[in-house]
Amino acid sequence: MIIAVASGKGGTGKTTVAVNLALAANSANSLFLDCDVEEPNAALFLHPTLEHRKEVGILIPQVDEAKCTACGRCAEVCQFNAIAVVGQKVLVFPELCHGCGSCTLNCPEEAITEVLNVTGVLESGPAGAIQFWQGVMDVGQAMATPIIHQLKTRSLEVQPPDGLAIIDVSPGAACPVVEAVHGADFCLMVTEPTPFGLHDLRIAVEVIRDELHIPVGIVVNREGVGDSGVDEYCAAEGVPILMRIPLDRRIAEAHSEGVPVVEALPEYRAKFITLYGRIQEEVAK
Amino acid sequence: MKIAISATASDINSPFDPRFGRGASFVFVDTETGKWETYPNTAVSASGGAGIQTAQFVAKHGVQAVVSGGFGPNAFATLNAAGIKMFVARDGTVQELVKKLKAGELQEVDAAKRTVGLRHARGGGR
Numbered sequence: 001m002i003i004a005v006a007s008g009k010g011g012t013g014k015t016t017v018a019v020n021l022a023l024a025a026n027s028a029n030s031l032f033l034d035c036d037v038e039e040p041n042a043a044l045f046l047h048p049t050l051e052h053r054k055e056v057g058i059l060i061p062q063v064d065e066a067k068c069t070a071c072g073r074c075a076e077v078c079q080f081n082a083i084a085v086v087g088q089k090v091l092v093f094p095e096l097c098h099g100c101g102s103c104t105l106n107c108p109e110e111a112i113t114e115v116l117n118v119t120g121v122l123e124s125g126p127a128g129a130i131q132f133w134q135g136v137m138d139v140g141q142a143m144a145t146p147i148i149h150q151l152k153t154r155s156l157e158v159q160p161p162d163g164l165a166i167i168d169v170s171p172g173a174a175c176p177v178v179e180a181v182h183g184a185d186f187c188l189m190v191t192e193p194t195p196f197g198l199h200d201l202r203i204a205v206e207v208i209r210d211e212l213h214i215p216v217g218i219v220v221n222r223e224g225v226g227d228s229g230v231d232e233y234c235a236a237e238g239v240p241i242l243m244r245i246p247l248d249r250r251i252a253e254a255h256s257e258g259v260p261v262v263e264a265l266p267e268y269r270a271k272f273i274t275l276y277g278r279i280q281e282e283v284a285k
Numbered sequence: 286m287k288i289a290i291s292a293t294a295s296d297i298n299s300p301f302d303p304r305f306g307r308g309a310s311f312v313f314v315d316t317e318t319g320k321w322e323t324y325p326n327t328a329v330s331a332s333g334g335a336g337i338q339t340a341q342f343v344a345k346h347g348v349q350a351v352v353s354g355g356f357g358p359n360a361f362a363t364l365n366a367a368g369i370k371m372f373v374a375r376d377g378t379v380q381e382l383v384k385k386l387k388a389g390e391l392q393e394v395d396a397a398k399r400t401v402g403l404r405h406a407r408g409g410g411r
């Protein structure tokens with residue numbers, strides 16, 4: 001089973017929930033994928049030994065000037081203005097290229113070959129019984145999606161998810177989130193009970209449940225702050241609230257020291273096991 | 286010499302547009318004969334790479350120089366590859382800027398040093 005942990009709003013506790021769910025579930029053959037490649041931080045709590053490292057990126061065009069006739073077809077078909085033809089010169093702008101391959105396919109002279117433009121790395125290794133993977137995007141890069149795609153493809157190829165795979169998703173509701181949650185059996189949405197949490201949760205639910213048709217359930221984190229807006233929204237939308245985590249200083253203290261909640265506060269282990277059970281019930285529906 | 290000037294509207298008397306990649310229109314002027322023609326800039330609505338697209342557009346018209354408020358890094362690279370000179374203006378109508386250019390009153394972007402013309406790099410390449 002693949003469970004994605006998303007939120008909409010940032011800083012609601014996605015990584016906290018993902019990490020503690022993975023530890024509490026204690027499933028054989030389990031995978032943890034940190035797909036928040038702009039700032040992966042689950043490793044701070046799971047303490048993996050990163051044994052493997054692989055550079056990843058996108059394939060960008062390389063033009064063979066001997067074959068190129070500067071006909072301009074590549075620039076015409078590029079939807080991202082990443083390749084320009086002026087006079088007899090062809091310019092490639094790697095930071096704009098999405099690696100779609102249209103220029104290569106359309107070049108009448110077959111003058112274009114594709115080369116890897118490295119934009120980040122995949123790292124993996126054991127974290128106790130869990131096989132841990134993370135993608136790390138290079139500073140200055142803007143496209144997280146290709147890294148997330150390769151992270152998911154490679155990790156699931158190496159170890160098919162016959163056990164449990166937990167995906168820590170980035171905040172938001174745009175391309176990186178869609179790429180990360182795609183193919184999940186269930187999406188856990190972590191929110192805080194504030195107008196900000198609700199605003200972004202609503203958008204993320206529209207994308208993940210309504211467009212991608214992935215069943216969703218809510219974890220309300222830092223209960224005790226804010227208002228009743230999230231509860232009212234969930235009741236009206238028929239979205240189940242699967243867990244409530246109170247605003248508790250001890251959780252924040254453990255977090256600040258890189259200690260998972262289930263280890264610092266053992267009573268939470270049972271609560272996260274219950275959460276895992278409730279997710280299984282929801283998926284079976 | 287044939288030049289292109291970014292303009293807020295399709296007329297030689299309209300104020301110039303300080304944006305290059307997302308300049309509303311371009312007025313093409315033959316500085317010897319004074320003849321001009323104008324086209325709207327189709328790159329205005331590009332989601333990214335507007336400067337690159339606009340640079341190719343002016344290059345296709347065979348200009349030797351462009352006047353705008355500034356040039357982003359990608360527009361600069363494309364114009365430079367096309368061998369087009371870049372001049373920076375602050376304000377004025379297209380007509381006034383043609384006169385200023387002919388009088389040598391506009392600052393040229395030094396391709397080697399690139400000390401001017403960075404002001405309006407709005408697209409940021411994304």
